[in-house]
Amino acid sequence: MNALINWLNKHVVPIAAKIGSIRWLVALRDAFIAIMPLTLAGSFATVLNALVRDIPTNFGWIGFVNSMQWLISLNSLVWTGTMAILGLLFSFTFGYQLCVQYKVEPIAGGLVSLGTFIMGLPQNFTVDLKNALTKGDIKTLTDAGTAVTGKNVSAWGYFNFNKYFGSAGFFTVMIMGAISVTIYIYLVKKHITIKMPDSVPPAVSNAFTGIIPATVGLYAVGVIDYLFSLNQTTVIDFISKTIQDPLLKIGQGYGSVLLITILVQVFWFFGIHGTNVLMPITETIWMTAQIANINAGQNGKPLPYVWTRTDFDFYVWIGGAGSTLLLILAILAFSKREDQRAVAKVSLVPGLFNINEPVMFGMPIVLDPIYFIPFILAPIVMVSTSYAALNLGWVAPIKANVPWCMPPFLNAFIGTLDWRSIILQAVNMVIGFLIYVPFVKAANNVKPAAE
Secondary structure, three states: OHHHHHHHHHHOHHHHHHHHHOHHHHHHHHHHHHOHHHHHHHHHHHHHHHHHHHHHHHOOOHHHHHHOHHHHHHHHHHHHOOHHHHHHHHHHHHHHHHHHHHOOOHHHHHHHHHHHHHHOOOOEEEEEOOOOOOHHHHHHHHHOOOEEEOOEEEEEOOOOHHHHOOHHHHHHHHHHHHHHHHHHHHHHHOOOOOOOOOOOOHHHHHHHHOHHHHHHHHHHHHHHHHHHHOOOOOHHHHHHHHHHHHHHHHHOOHHHHHHHHHHHHHHHHOOOOHHHHOHHHHHHHHHHHHHHHHHHHHOOOOOOOOOOHHHHHHHHOOOOOOOHHHHHHHHHHHOOOHHHHHHHHHHHHHHHOOOOHHHHHHOOOOOOHHHHHHHHHHHHHHHHHHHHHHHOOOOOOOOOOOOOOOOOOHHHHHHHOOOHHHHHHHHHHHHHHHHHHHHHHHHOOOOOOOO
């Protein structure tokens, strides 16, 4: 056991430390965190609509649904300003956070990234009409700036709201936004800017400082967008087809879900916040899938993905990484060591809200060879049972975001609106508890000083 821990400490921990210090990844993580309030607000609106529209409709309570149209419309407005445009919002927060990491003016960087995202979207549409248009139809369309030729209707300045402004834009922002903002940062650092006199107010001076870097950055990505347009496509469609869709598909595989679970546990065991270190990966792949589910549910469409980001919190990391809430319960039930029981009592309430730092560092679990095996094994078994249950259709996929600190059972039901999710969570809690029990009993034979 010590040999394994030493090997991991020598070869794995340095990698985790390096990943956690990459500024681009830190910016990516912080950008996702920045949009979390809007994500939760939009999810709340989605859940409310499910409660007053979708579920009552399934029971035939049309009268109740009609009486709640005011709330349904209000929830739809909140969804439109949050979940429906998360890609647009993320395009600003990513550029902003990237500039924060490199200590340059962040607002201009956020706007450069936002502009980059808009530049890469298709702005034209053409519709082949089957029936002839009346003169009144043609006048209405042409007055609105639409070109009408025969049965074809085309217009410029049209953005496909549902297709591009949601989670589909994340990967485009990460790639194209990174290019434009990196150019902006580089030129600012090299002082290739317009320098204003010291007497000019800082707000005005900062705006002039960003003119040249922002212009060069936007023109650089503009050239890329133009080259793609020559092939009758767009950057966002290309990235979605060749990068985003394959990664999301890979993320639905058992191997990917299992690997990320193991890595988070290993990093945490060595005192590295594995959830935060790997957040750029978990948010990019599985949160993108989750947002797609939420938006599909809001529009009454089938949920496209089975495994999403919050599935880890619901079924694998109950009480925090390692499902340490179950360890706390096992200690309170079977431990005879007063030192561990004291830590468990203090950690119980935070654990109910998925805060596990008190038990991780107070027990400590970090670098404790006794708890290494169950700390890794319990999540592996729990993620396996959960993955099987969801893919077999025994439990509905997640259709709403919930705060990570929401207690067990309540979080699963609100996130899925499926009572079976509570049963799956309970089964996993029993499994994790039973895995921890033998090691808790083994720890009774070890004196604190010797450990």
